Amino acid sequence: MHNCRAAKLLTMVALTAVAGIASAQSPPKPDPLPQLPSDRVYLLDGSLERVRQQFAIPGLAVGIVEDGVPVYIRAWGVRDTQTDAPVTVHTLFHVASITKTLTAAAVMQLAEQGRLALTDPVGRHLPAFADSPITITHLLTHTAGLQDVEHASSTTEASAVDDYVAKLAVHFKRKPAHAPGQGWEYSDAAFNVLGAVVEAASEQSYSEYMQAHVLPAAGMLESTFQPPASDDEFAWPHTGEFFVRRAPRYPWDRALLPSAGLNASITDMTQWALAHLNRDSPLLSPASYDALLSRKLDSGWEGIAMGLGWQLEQRGDLLLPRHAGAEHGFSALLTLYPEQRRAIIILSNAETTPRGEIRRMIEAVLAGEGVVYPPHPLLLRSDLLWVLGGLGVGLMAILIAVTMHLRRRRSRRA
Numbered sequence: 001m002h003n004c005r006a007a008k009l010l011t012m013v014a015l016t017a018v019a020g021i022a023s024a025q026s027p028p029k030p031d032p033l034p035q036l037p038s039d040r041v042y043l044l045d046g047s048l049e050r051v052r053q054q055f056a057i058p059g060l061a062v063g064i065v066e067d068g069v070p071v072y073i074r075a076w077g078v079r080d081t082q083t084d085a086p087v088t089v090h091t092l093f094h095v096a097s098i099t100k101t102l103t104a105a106a107v108m109q110l111a112e113q114g115r116l117a118l119t120d121p122v123g124r125h126l127p128a129f130a131d132s133p134i135t136i137t138h139l140l141t142h143t144a145g146l147q148d149v150e151h152a153s154s155t156t157e158a159s160a161v162d163d164y165v166a167k168l169a170v171h172f173k174r175k176p177a178h179a180p181g182q183g184w185e186y187s188d189a190a191f192n193v194l195g196a197v198v199e200a201a202s203e204q205s206y207s208e209y210m211q212a213h214v215l216p217a218a219g220m221l222e223s224t225f226q227p228p229a230s231d232d233e234f235a236w237p238h239t240g241e242f243f244v245r246r247a248p249r250y251p252w253d254r255a256l257l258p259s260a261g262l263n264a265s266i267t268d269m270t271q272w273a274l275a276h277l278n279r280d281s282p283l284l285s286p287a288s289y290d291a292l293l294s295r296k297l298d299s300g301w302e303g304i305a306m307g308l309g310w311q312l313e314q315r316g317d318l319l320l321p322r323h324a325g326a327e328h329g330f331s332a333l334l335t336l337y338p339e340q341r342r343a344i345i346i347l348s349n350a351e352t353t354p355r356g357e358i359r360r361m362i363e364a365v366l367a368g369e370g371v372v373y374p375p376h377p378l379l380l381r382s383d384l385l386w387v388l389g390g391l392g393v394g395l396m397a398i399l400i401a402v403t404m405h406l407r408r409r410r411s412r413r414a
Contacts, residue, residue: 035071036064036066036071036072036366040365040366040368041072043365043370043371044062044072044074044362044365045074047361047365047371047373048060048062048074048076048358048361049076050373051354051357051358051361051373051374052076052077054374054376054377055350055352055353055354055374055377056244056350056352056377057077057244057348057349057350057352057353058077058078058079058080058081058235058238058244058348058349058350059075059076059077059078059079059087059091059093059235059348059349059350060075060076060077060087060346060347060348060353061073061074061075061076061087061089061091061093061265061266061346061347061348062074062075062266062344062345062346062347062358062362063266063267063269063270063273063343063344063345064342064343064344064345064362064366065270065273065274065277065341065342065343065344066340066341066342066366067340067341067342068274068277068278068341070270070274073089073266073267073270074089074266075087075088075089075091075266079091079233079234079235079236079349080235080236080246081236081238081244081245081246082236082246085233087235088233089265089266089267090222090233090265090267091233091234091235091265091266092222092223092224092228092232092233092234092235092263092264092265093234093235093263093264093265093266093330093332093347093348093349094235094237094250094251094260094262094263094325094327094328094329094330094349095262095263095264095269095325095330095332095334095347096251096260096325096326096327096330096331096332097188097259097260097323097324097325097326097327098262098269098323098324098325098332098334099191099257099258099259099260099261099262099325100191100258100259100260100309100323101272101292101309101310101323101334102210102214102215102262102272103191103194103195103198103258103259103309104140104194104292104308104309104310105214105218105283105284105288105292105309106198106209106210106213106214107136107140107194107197107198107308107309108284108288108291108292108308109213109214109283109284109288110198110201110202111288112284112285112288115201115202116136116197116201117136118135118136118137118140118291118308119135119136119137120135120136121133121134121135122134122135122136122139122193122197125196125197125200125201126165126169126193126196126197126200128162128165128166128168128169129165129169129172129193132169132172132173132180133179133180134146134172134180135180136194136197137296137308138180138181138190139190139191139193139194139197140190140194140308140309141184141296141297141306141308142184142185142186142187142190142299142306143180143181143182143183143184143297144180144187144190144193145172145176145177145178145179145180145182145183145185146168146172146176146177146187146189146190146193147171147172147175147176147177147185147187147189148187148188148189149171149189157254158205158254160253160254160255161195161196161199161206161254161255162196163255164192164255165192165193165196168189168192168193184297184298184299184300184306185300186299186300186301188256188259188260189259190259191258191259191309192255192256192257192258192259194258195257195258195259196258198258206225206257206258207225207226207257207261210225211224211225214283215268217281217282217283218271218272218275218281218283219268219271219274219275219281220264220268220269220271220272221268222264222265222267222268223262223263223264223265223268224262224263225257225261225262225263226263227250227252228250228263234250234263235330235347235349236250236329236349237250237251237328237329237330237349238329238349238350238351239328239329239351240351241351241352241377244350244352247328247329249328250328251327251328251329251330260325260327264347266345266347269334269345269347270343270345272334273334273336273343273345274343276289276292276293276321276336277336277338277341277342277343278341291307291308292307292308292309292310292321293307293310293312293321293336293338294307295307295312295319296308299311305319307321309323310322310323311323313335318337318338318339320335320336320337320338321335321336321338322334322335322336324355326351329349329350329351330347330348330349330350330351331346331348331350331351331352331353331355332345332346332347332348332355333345333346333355333356333358333359334346335359342366344359344362344363346358346359352377354374354377357374357375358374360372361373361374
């Protein structure tokens with residue numbers, strides 16, 4: 001009997017020891033992922049839907065990253081007013097010029113592989129620019145002196161890129177905006193030329209290279225550079241300021257893809273922001289991220305400096321990497337806050353979406369300051385204010401003239 005009890009006691013001791021060893025060897029539980037407080041989620045949901053309706057935005061999607069983790073990804077409205085198909089977090093929006101940040105990443109990848117150098121003259125890769133002083137860095141910083149005077153023909157032929165580049169080269173020789181490196185002018189053309197450099201260095205078409213090497217490396221599994229097919233979940237563009245209507249065509253042009261051709265979901269754009277905030281993606285090396293997001297020069301816009309492909313917005317002592325996009329019925333804005341490892345992404349299929357005001361509203365809610373709603377859409381239009389002011393002055397002049405006329409008539413009768 002005593003032997004049986006002793007055996008049981010020894011067994012319990014042994015099991016307790018094993019459990020202790022296993023517990024000591026098991027990894028500690030990770031800290032819980034950051035989440036927005038439920039009251040702020042509720043406030044954001046209602047406020048963003050209110051702004052969407054107030055500004056007649058058909059479809060709106062917003063992503064927020066806090067401490068390097070997505071904490072808010074939402075979508076409202078419809079992707080097409082003709083069908084009333086709803087926007088989801090997987091709906092693809094045309095992000096327009098935000099595409100430039102992806103083209104810059106492709107250039108950095110090829111630089112890491114030794115297929116090009118940022119100091120290379122463009123003519124080393126594109127014969128049309130032979131003997132040109134323009135370098136790849138000039139293109140990445142909008143200092144090449146290229147003007148947006150040549151527009152592609154909307155053809156899907158591979159020759160469209162070569163034709164476009166050749167026309168730009170001729171125009172640059174004849175009439176540059178300024179000598180390379182001696183001025184700053186925002187230029188879609190510069191990034192379309194960079195796309196041609198990507199093609200030459202990689203020996204793939206721009207879209208093939210991006211789909212194979214940039215999008216998957218960033219975890220952007222839904223995005224595409226192809227135009228929408230009938231069964232795709234694309235948000236359709238909508239134009240107009242007072243009477244919003246469905247646009248007749250979707251913006252797509254083979255030669256213009258590098259400057260404004262990406263179609264991406266809010267889920268994927270959040271992944272793009274994460275890659276640059278965390279810098280642990282297989283997309284690029286830490287040194288390449290540093291090069292993209294560090295200040296290179298001041299732009300021609302107040303409070304904006306240039307990285308490589310990225311704009312850097314002055315905010316106190318900080319520089320916030322950002323890029324906006326607007327084209328043919330779409331409006332978007334991506335902003336990174338490196339110090340907080342925060343990102344705010346806004347996508348929409350309307351031209352008049354108040355991107356900056358929506359961003360300020362989100363910042364205020366995240367700071368616990370409550371909602372700061374954008375002014376009424378009419379008040380955001382400086383040209384309309386001038387018109388209303390002019391009408392007011394005109395009406396006042398008419399009123400004064402009528403009053404003086406009536407006084408003269410009365411004086412004559414007297």
